Amino acid sequence: MNICEWEEIDLLLIAGDLFHRQPLMRELKEVNFLFSKLSKTRVVFIVGNHDYLKPDSYYHTFQWNENVYPLLNGHMGGIEFPDLQTNVYGLSYHQREITEGLYDRMFAPKKQKYEILLAHGGDEKHIPVKKEVLETLGYDYIALGHIHKPQVLIENKAVYAGSLEPTDKNDIGKHGYVRGDITEQGVGTEFIPCAKREYIHAVVPIEEGMTGGALKDWIRNYIGEHGLENMYKFILQGFRDADVQFDLESAKSFGNVFEVVDETNPSYDFEKILEKNQGNLLGRYIESLKDYDKGSVEYQALHLGVQALMETKRG
Ligand SMILES: [Mn+2]
Structure with a gap:
């Protein structure tokens, strides 16, 4: 007007x-x-x-x-x-x-x-x-x-x-x-x-070694660069350190963050796990999938399967 x-x-x-x-x-x-x-x-x-x-x-x-x-x-x-x-x-x-x-x-x-x-x-x-x-x-x-x-x-x-x-x-x-x-x-x-606000969906590339603190920094910087007035959804992708757990709720405190989705998989040292699990189910599972390319469906299956088997083992 x-x-x-x-x-x-x-x-x-x-x-x-x-x-x-x-x-x-x-x-x-x-x-x-x-x-x-x-x-x-x-x-x-x-x-x-x-x-x-x-x-x-x-x-x-x-x-x-x-x-x-x-x-x-x-x-x-x-x-x-x-x-x-x-x-x-x-x-x-x-x-x-x-x-x-x-x-x-x-x-x-x-x-x-x-x-x-x-x-x-x-x-x-x-x-x-x-x-x-x-x-x-x-x-x-x-x-x-x-x-x-x-x-x-x-x-x-x-x-x-x-x-x-x-x-x-x-x-x-x-x-x-x-x-x-x-x-x-x-x-x-x-x-x-001329809109006062914009919805932004951003993929966060998670790399091995990235800690929860580093993720927070990344999100804080991203919002700083793209505007505090905008509204954000962050989608975490990639392979995270197997020991790291991201605190998704706290990432919401840096601005108008309406959703954080974690699509990462834990990254394991397969050789090490294989060494300790020769012959058992976990070992045989790693053996059958470990030679596929990173980025392939089989490699993703390797991560997801190992995660499931490790959790079962711990339980
Ligand atoms: Mn209409």
């Missing part, structure tokens, strides 16, 4: 799912208040599958500020902005799922110099779209919503902005918005990251 105001943006396009569920009256009022503060920007939005138009939805009767233009029809509607030489078209979801490819025949009416389509969905249950078909519809630009991860479907033509902030712990990578310009020279779009 602030960026629209500062940069004197003409149109703020919201491609559906502004809300994650049916909006409450007070939520519409708050959003409308924010929109009403925009002195240069007009807002056009459609409604997606999450905030779809139920018969009793507040969307039906809500009185928006004069700079807000909802496209609430279940079939194609349009808003004309003659001063911008631009029309914006789109439709809204009236049910949770639409399996029909409604955009496939939604050709640009060609009533204005510049024509933009606001579209939501793209997967099997939410108006499936085909890239090749979108290309033939004749719009100057198609602003896409539904998928949280930002992605370009057609360069400078059809782009998913993604969610402004990540909404799920697996929603990794940058989040932000798409800034676009339409001029005589054509359309230019740019993804601008």
Whole structure:
């Protein structure tokens, strides 16, 4: 909202799912208040599958500020902005799922110099779209919503902005918005990251000899380099010293660490163990697998098997 105001943006396009569920009256009022503060920007939005138009939805009767233009029809509607030489078209979801490819025949009416389509969905249950078909519809630009991860479907033509902030712990990578310009020279779009936080999944390469203290240092440094504001999942991989046990809980104290997964295997001195276990089950097990390459499934089986047999022995 602030960026629209500062940069004197003409149109703020919201491609559906502004809300994650049916909006409450007070939520519409708050959003409308924010929109009403925009002195240069007009807002056009459609409604997606999450905030779809139920018969009793507040969307039906809500009185928006004069700079807000909802496209609430279940079939194609349009808003004309003659001063911008631009029309914006789109439709809204009236049910949770639409399996029909409604955009496939939604050709640009060609009533204005510049024509933009606001579209939501793209997967099997939410108006499936085909890239090749979108290309033939004749719009100057198609602003896409539904998928949280930002992605370009057609360069400078059809782009998913993604969610402004990540909404799920697996929603990794940058989040932000798409800034676009339409001029005589054509359309230019740019993804601008602006999320306050990012989810980061990081693999920690564990080497033999690495202690619990060294692991803590590694995690502390990693968070320092990648930002205290972000949220982390660490995945420990590799072979750890057989004597070392990692204290995963304490690693969570260095920042926003929401999960630590230990996928390491203990590293053993197989020759030494073999020497002491000639002929018994453990010895024969090592004998059968010890010559495989590090990194092979057999080598991993060697570690896991020895670990299991050692634990049984100790027990
Ligand atoms: Mn959606």
